[in-house]
Amino acid sequence: xxxxxxxxxxxxxxxxxxxxxxxxxxxxxxxxxxxxxxxxxxxxxxxxxxxxxxxxxxxxxxxxxxxxxxxxxxxxxxxxxxxxxxxxxxxxxxxxxxxxxxxxxxxxxxxxxxxxxxxxxxxxxxxxxxxxxxxxxxxxxxxxxxxxxxxxxxxxxxxxxxxxxxxxxxxxxxxxxxxxxxxxxxxxxxxxxxxxxxxxxxxxxxxxxxxxxxxxxxxxxxxxxxxxxxxxxxxxxxxxxxxxxxxxxxxxxxxxxxxxxxxxxxxxxxxxxxxxxxxxxxxxxxxxxxxxxxxxxxxxxxxxxxxxxxxxxxxxxxxxxxxxxxxxxxxxxxxxxxxxxxxxxxxxxxxxxxxxxxxxxxxxxxxxxxxxxxxxxxxxxxxxxxxxxxxxxxxxxxxxxxxxxxxxxxxxxxxxxxxxxxxxxxxxxxxxxxxxxxxxxxxxxxxxxxxxxxxxxxxxxxxxxxxxxxxxxxxxxxxxxxxxxxxxxxxxxxxxxxxx
Amino acid sequence: xxxxxxxxxxxxxxxxxxxxxxxxxxxxxxxxxxxxxxxxxxxxxxxxxxxxxxxxxxxxxxxxxxxxxxxxxxxxxxxxxxxxxxxxxxxxxxxxxxxxxxxxxxxxxxxxxxxxxxxxxxxxxxxxxxxxxxxxxxxxxxxxxxxxxxxxxxxxxxxxxxxxxxxxxxxxxxxxxxxxxxxxxxxxxxxxxxxxxxxxxxxxxxxxxxxxxxxxxxxxxxxxxxxxxxxxxxxxxxxxxxxxxxxxxxxxxxxxxxxxxxxxxxxxxxxxxxxxxxxxxxxxxxxxxxxxxxxxxxxxxxxxxxxxxxxxxxxxxxxxxxxxxxxxx
Numbered sequence: 078x079x080x081x082x083x084x085x086x087x088x089x090x091x092x093x094x095x096x097x098x099x100x101x102x103x104x105x106x107x108x109x110x111x112x113x114x115x116x117x118x119x120x121x122x123x124x125x126x127x128x129x130x131x132x133x134x135x136x137x138x139x140x141x142x143x144x145x146x147x148x149x150x151x152x153x154x155x156x157x158x159x160x161x162x163x164x165x166x167x168x169x170x171x172x173x174x175x176x177x178x179x180x181x182x183x184x185x186x187x188x189x190x191x192x193x194x195x196x197x198x199x200x201x202x203x204x205x206x207x208x209x210x211x212x213x214x215x216x217x218x219x220x221x222x223x224x225x226x227x228x229x230x231x232x233x234x235x236x237x238x239x240x241x242x243x244x245x246x247x248x249x250x251x252x253x254x255x256x257x258x259x260x261x262x263x264x265x266x267x268x269x270x271x272x273x274x275x276x277x278x279x280x281x282x283x284x285x286x287x288x289x290x291x292x293x294x295x296x297x298x299x300x301x302x303x304x305x306x307x308x309x310x311x312x313x314x315x316x317x318x319x320x321x322x323x324x325x326x327x328x329x330x331x332x333x334x335x336x337x338x339x340x341x342x343x344x345x346x347x348x349x350x351x352x353x354x355x356x357x358x359x360x361x362x363x364x365x366x367x368x369x370x371x372x373x374x375x376x377x378x379x380x381x382x383x384x385x386x387x388x389x390x391x392x393x394x395x396x397x398x399x400x401x402x403x404x405x406x407x408x409x410x411x412x413x414x415x416x417x418x419x420x421x422x423x424x425x426x427x428x429x430x431x432x433x434x435x436x437x438x439x440x441x442x443x444x445x446x447x448x449x450x451x452x453x454x455x456x457x458x459x460x461x462x463x464x465x466x467x468x469x470x471x472x473x474x475x476x477x478x479x480x481x482x483x484x485x486x487x488x489x490x491x492x493x494x495x496x497x498x499x500x501x502x503x504x505x506x507x508x509x510x511x512x513x514x515x516x517x518x519x520x521x522x523x524x525x526x527x528x529x530x531x532x533x534x535x536x537x538x539x540x541x542x543x544x545x546x547x548x549x550x551x552x553x554x555x556x557x558x559x560x561x562x563x564x565x566x567x568x569x570x571x572x573x574x575x576x577x
Numbered sequence: 578x579x580x581x582x583x584x585x586x587x588x589x590x591x592x593x594x595x596x597x598x599x600x601x602x603x604x605x606x607x608x609x610x611x612x613x614x615x616x617x618x619x620x621x622x623x624x625x626x627x628x629x630x631x632x633x634x635x636x637x638x639x640x641x642x643x644x645x646x647x648x649x650x651x652x653x654x655x656x657x658x659x660x661x662x663x664x665x666x667x668x669x670x671x672x673x674x675x676x677x678x679x680x681x682x683x684x685x686x687x688x689x690x691x692x693x694x695x696x697x698x699x700x701x702x703x704x705x706x707x708x709x710x711x712x713x714x715x716x717x718x719x720x721x722x723x724x725x726x727x728x729x730x731x732x733x734x735x736x737x738x739x740x741x742x743x744x745x746x747x748x749x750x751x752x753x754x755x756x757x758x759x760x761x762x763x764x765x766x767x768x769x770x771x772x773x774x775x776x777x778x779x780x781x782x783x784x785x786x787x788x789x790x791x792x793x794x795x796x797x798x799x800x801x802x803x804x805x806x807x808x809x810x811x812x813x814x815x816x817x818x819x820x821x822x823x824x825x826x827x828x829x830x831x832x833x834x835x836x837x838x839x840x841x842x843x844x845x846x847x848x849x850x851x852x853x854x855x856x857x858x859x860x861x862x863x864x865x866x867x868x869x870x871x872x873x874x875x876x877x878x879x880x881x882x883x884x885x886x887x888x889x890x891x892x893x894x895x896x897x898x899x900x901x902x903x904x905x906x
Contacts (some may be wrong), residue, residue, distance in 0.1 A: 390786065414789025427783040432847060433776070441777055442788040448770050494788065 083146040085110045085274050086131070086243060086448035091140035093126055098483050100126040102298045104140070108243065108274050113265060113326070115289030115306070116278045118318055124278050124296035128245050131276075132164045133157030163241030167248040173221030173230050178203035180220050181234045206238050210264055225377060226257030230264065237268065244268065245276045250284045251376050251539060262288050280540070282311050294318055334545045335567045342366050344402075345501045345533045346418075351396030356382035357557040360396070364502055364533040367522060371548025372537045375577050379557035381423065384506045384537040389413035401501070414442060419500035421491050423507035428491045429479055435490055436461035436475035441496045452461070464493035467521060485516030492523060502533045508545045521546055541570045553577050589841035589848060589896040593856045593889070594840075600768065604867035611870045618749070624862035625755035626651075627815040628855075630833040632755075632762040633806025636799040638837050639766070639779045641846025642706040644803045646695065648830035649717030650688050652823070656721040658684040658737060658812045659730035659821035670728045674794030677734030681812065688808025689801055691717060698836045706800070706877060714830075717869035722823050729822040733815055741816025751813055758806065763851035780847030835882075836861050839889040845897050860885070 086108040093101040101123045108114055116124050127204070129135045131142070133151030136175060142149050144160055151157040171180050178199050179186070187198040202214040212230050214223065220231055230247060236244055246265075250258045265275055265288055279285050285292060285304065293303040294317045301317045342365035352358045356372045357379035364370050374380040385391045387398070389407030400406050400416050407413050413420070419442070422428050430438055440447070440457040447456050459476040468489045489507075495503060507523070524547055528534055536547050544551055551563040553576040561576040585590070605612040628653075630647045637644045660672045661680035675683070691713060698709040733741070740750045766772035778785045778795045786792050815821040840857025842849025864885060868878045 388787075409791055409793070410786050410789050410790035411794075419789075420787055422783075422787050427781070428787045429784055430777055430780045430847075432780055437773070437777075441773075441785075441790070444770050444773060450770060451768055452770055452773050 084108060085145055087143040087146075089132070089141045089143075091127065091130060091142075092139055093130060093135060093138040094262070101130075101138070101200070101299050104295075104298075104300045106293065106300065107303075108276065110274060110512065111269055111272045111293070112290040113269050113275045113277055113288050115285035115292040116276055117280065117282060117285055117292065118295030119280075122318070123298040124295050125247065126298075127162065127295075128247065128276065128278065131157065131243070132162055132245060144177075159237065161242035163236030163239060163243070163246070164245040165229065165232050165236055165247065165249060167251065169228055169232050171220050171228055171235070173228075175220060175236060176259065177207070177214055177218050177220055177223075177231055178216035180231050181206055181238055183235055185239065188564070194365075197505065206234055210234055210237070210269060212264070224257075226253045226260065228252070230261070233264065237273075241273070243274050243276070245278070246474060247278045248280070249277070250279060250281050253375075258284065280542075286311065286314075296320055296390045308493070324560055334458060334569070336549055336551065336564055343367060345400070347399040347402075347429055348387070349397045349399070351386065351393045351398060353386050353391050354387070354394050356391065357554070360554075360559055362552060362559070364535055366501070366532045366533050367528055368549045369528050369536060369547050371544035371551040372462045372535065372554060373541055373544040373551060373573055373577060374539065374554035376539050378554040378577065380537045380539075380554045381506055383554070384420065384504045384535065385422075387502075387535070388418055388504055414500075417501035417505065419495035419502070420504040421506065421511055423483075425487050425491060429487055430494075431478075431480040433479060434476045435465070435470070435479055435482070438479050438490050439464055439475075439493045439497070443497050446498055460497050461493075464496055467496070468493055469519070485519070488516065488520065489523075492520070496527075499530060499532055501529075502535065503527060504535045504537070507539065507543075508536060509538075509540065517543075541573045545570060545573070581624050585896075589843065589893065590853065592892045592896075593841045593853065593860060596885070597856055597860045597863065597890075600863045600867060604863065604870060608867070608870035611867055614879045616870075618752070620859075620862045620866045621752045621755075622749050624836075624858045624864060625749075625751040626810050626817060627829055627832045627836055627861070628755040628858050629758050629810035629813070630807050630829055631836040631854050631858060632759050632851065633803035634833050634837050635762065635842060635849070635851055636766070636775055637706070637803045638834075638842050638844060639775050639846055639849060640796055640799050641779050641782070641844070642699070642796065643710065643834075644695070644706065644800065645710040645830060646691070646713035646717055647803060647807040647833055648826040648828075649714040649721070650691050650804050650807040651814060652826040653691070653717040653721040653724075653811070653830060654684045654688045654808035655811035655815035655826070656724050656730070656821045656823070657687050659733055659815055662730075662734055664730050664734045668728055668730055670725060670730055672730070677736055680734050681737060684812055685805060685808050687720075687812070688804045692801035692804025693797075695804065696800040699800060700793040700797045718823070725821065725823055727823070729820050731820050733812070733821070737812045737816045741813035742819070745781045751817055754809075754813060756760065758809070759851055759855060762806075766850055771795075771798070776820065776847055778846075779843075782846075784843055817883070832861060834887075835886050838893060839886065841889075841893065841896070843897055844890075844893060848897075857889075860889070 084107045084567040088104065088106040091101055091104040102128060103549045106127060118124050122352055126135065130138050133154045133156045136152050149160060151160065172183070179201045182199055187195045187202060200216050207214060207216065212234065214227060222227055249261060253261065269275055277285060277289055289306050289437065291303060292306050292309070292314065294301045294314060294320060313385060344363045345366050346364040348360060348362050361382060372380045372383065382391055386393055389410050389412055398407065405416060436458045439461040447453055458475045465473045465475060470486050470489050470493070479487060482490065500528050508520050538544050551568065551573065552559050553561045553573060555577055608799040612614065630651060634644055634647055639782060658680050660670065661675045661683060664670055664672055694708055695713050698704045699706050740754050743750050774790055774795050776789060778792050782792060811826065814826060818825065836857040837846060837854050838857065839860050840849065840853035840855070842853045864882060868881065
């Protein structure tokens with residue numbers, strides 16, 4: 078409970094936009110001493126932007142920030158860190174080749190009188206620090222050899238040791254197994270009880286409800302509501318997160334989804350016990366024409382690598398791949414494309430050409446169909462315009478440089494490049510990551526229309542809502558293997574999570 | 578688009594052009610012999626061999642790779658074409674005379690073959706181009722050394738002699754050859770599917786791969802193109818200089834890389850082109866030639882060239898940073 082009356086951190090009227098697109102609009106946010114503050118909202122709702130402002134990553138914004146009553150304005154992440162704000166990102170920033178102790182004391186290694194690193198003191202301090210947090214690992218262990226859950230705790234220990242009073246955790250549980258989550262929560266409660274404050278960002282609402290004292294909900298760059306965590310439930314949160322008029326999405330969060338039972342359709346792609354070392358083992362699956370196959374798993378379960386392997390980006394060490402019944406070995410992505418496969422990776426940065434105009438981004442994967450030798454920009458523009466109208470890409474200008482489009486529109490461009498000559502199988506990795514609700518709805522509609530045109534769609538995701546909202550059939554992956562298949566039945570998010 | 582944005586966007590194209598203008602004005606004012614038609618022909622002739630090498634190198638740098646073997650490949654191709662031509666008895670080389678066209682063909686094949694080896698190392702084995710072409714630099718020099726064994730050869734096939742050293746009317750053939758090769762390279766990069774792929778692979782290699790482009794084939798092709806251009810430059814260079822000997826192209830490695838980079842083609846790939854390379858060539862040509870006209874300490878010349886290259890690199894990196902900031906926003 079707060080010992081002083083002033084809140085630890087107080088933000089007032091924060092607005093921030095990127096290239097004319099508002100990411101945050103007039104947001105107030107208050108963090109009390111010794112509380113775990115849950116932050117929820119769809120992707121693109123503004124959670125991360127707000128946290129990056131607090132952590133000094135974004136230096137330019139409108140509004141004011143007060144730390145323990147004093148106005149502050151961080152110019153860099155270093156400023157924020159010096160003021161006692163630490164952030165643990167989803168992608169950990171530990172150094173895997175160094176020991177636990179070196180990571181915990183990164184940048185603040187104790188030195189002896191000669192200015193050399195005092196290894197003995199380092200091990201001792203690190204051991205004490207870890208013990209205090211209730212983490213039982215040998216400080217000499219190489220961090221890279223630890224399971225992800227422990228790596229995360231090492232990073233947390235480092236942030237705490239650097240003197241952070243405010244710790245921001247971005248999606249800390251998405252890659253953790255249930256017992257690891259338990260351990261993390263116990264640790265967070267101890268940190269809270271020592272008077273420090275935690276911001277907990279997650280779209281695992283059950284986790285947020287279990288660990289938070291206060292919950293703030295964001296939607297479309299605005300703070301919708303802040304409430305004490307008593308007497309509220311998931312349904313209440315979801316209603317506020319999604320807003321009205323998105324029944325399909327809302328259902329995927331709460332209800333039981335009845336999976337479709339597609340009529341006997343042609344199998345367009347089939348794998349037989351394929352493996353790739355360190356990624357997935359013994360995966361056998363079938364993809365039918367005109368169905369959406371969802372593959373769900375926690376981060377690191379091998380499903381992202383599986384999608385890459387199906388597109389010829391990762392080679393297989395064992396097993397066979399059949400396309401239209403013909404055994405095929407994919408040596409390159411070019412070969413996969415010629416065989417009628419298409420892939421959209423999870424990160425926009427790795428599928429789009431930011432410096433090129435929209436039309437070139439759209440035409441790139443069909444260039445060999447429309448031009449044998451000379452490029453035909455007029456034809457390319459016409460094709461791009463067609464897709465721009467069909468997918469309602471804004472602004473509707475084929476010559477606009479891609480980088481100037483908003484995230485959701487960029488995602489549509491990434492889809493558009495596969496829609497002129499329809500593939501047999503479309504592999505989508507995290508198709509809705511980083512999108513606001515409206516854009517998510519659009520993607521849902523696009524995928525459904527593709528299915529009705531007879532394309533086999535594979536949706537690979539770590540977001541259960543996405544898989545539930547799209548799939549006719551769901552495979553769940555766990556540690557590189559398929560652990561369960563759901564078909565012809567009703568399934569809920571809880572059952573998916575339980576299988577993963 | 579705002580004027581400032583446009584300027585930032587075009588920075589890598591504007592800066593080299595402005596540099597060229599400033600240099601031309603400076604030298605014209607300080608020397609009466611600089612701004613003459615004769616001297617223009619001089620400058621163009623001086624940059625022709627570099628221009629042919631730089632045309633091929635532009636493809637490589639657009640793909641965010643580098644070819645350190647260009648000068649060495651040029652040298653060995655020049656040596657081979659002389660080695661395959663009847664030399665004067667006073668030249669003590671155990672050479673192997675052949676008909677001119679065959680000698681030319683074999684020299685080009687050798688250059689292309691060396692390019693293929695580079696391509697194999699880069700795309701199949703996975704050796705970074707910086708290291709791979711460093712090895713090819715040695716290998717090219719090695720083959721050349723084995724052929725001439727410290728001697729100097731003078732005769733080249735007639736065709737090479739004419740193109741390298743002859744003139745049609747007042748215009749030296751070598752300028753025409755360089756112009757034709759640069760033009761062909763420009764057309765390839767701008768108007769063909771292959772050229773588009775080069776820009777896309779350079780702009781975002783991962784995205785190119787996920788779009789189903791055969792990235793390795795494109796990378797292999799640009800290494801071969803670079804080597805073949807170097808080979809042609811080497812043969813014509815030998816005719817132009819009047820002799821074939823070891824280490825005679827050493828300065829062309831830095832010159833050609835400088836030309837491409839000074840012109841504003843991004844070392845990070847995907848931005849720039851032959852137009853930039855031509856401006857870069859002219860900047861270097863005008864600088865070298867102009868410094869001769871204003872009678873400056875010849876040792877200072879080297880330092881000045883270094884400073885110009887450094888400035889170009891700073892602009893190159895700065896332009897890249899401005900762009901990636903735009904991309905993020």
